[in-house]
Amino acid sequence: MIDQDAACCPGLASAPLDDGRAAELAKVFKALGDPVRLRLLSMIASRGEGGQGGEVCVCELTPAFALSQPTISHHLKLLRQAGLIDCERRGTWVYYWVLPGVLDSLAGFLTTPQAAGVTA
């Protein structure tokens, strides 16, 4: 859903976005547009060395919120549908991790040509 290679597509500030790409990216930003989901994603993304590669049991996520487990699971499902995280059930629990490259790809999309050192 998000292009893994940030260099493949023009950034937000490089050229006007076309309809299709705007629709795709809006889904991802919409998933990020909620404080609970942002905190969940941050808890997952900050696990492990270098901020990626770690995985978190849903049993560690739920206690950080004053919300029911079904509500937390629903927010995690929206993050998964947006292509930001993935999960696997092992025994009783489900484990979540951030899909490699998606956060940096999204960051690359927002970075202006000025900051990226490209002169337009």
Added chain:
Amino acid sequence: MIDQDAACCPGLASAPLDDGRAAELAKVFKALGDPVRLRLLSMIASRGEGGQGGEVCVCELTPAFALSQPTISHHLKLLRQAGLIDCERRGTWVYYWVLPGVLDSLAGFLTTPQAAGVTA
């Protein structure tokens, strides 16, 4: 609303976000979570050298959409309330520009420590 200096605050993948910052940033991502607003922001951000510094008349934005001017103005208002753009009325028209640094600051927030070259 968004910290101008990306280095001031931990990124999404550096440490779990606190409540207050999650609420602030969720507002910004929510503003980006709509295809029309993303296209409007891209049209404004891609104006001018290096992808920043340009400004766009609302009269140039509206014809790109099959939407009424009040609808476009409403979307622009949400982008402005999120601290992404600002505007000024001059004569008949309103002119919009992207606030300096906000896109790169947001990109910095999403960049993982791995991609930023920091070993956690």
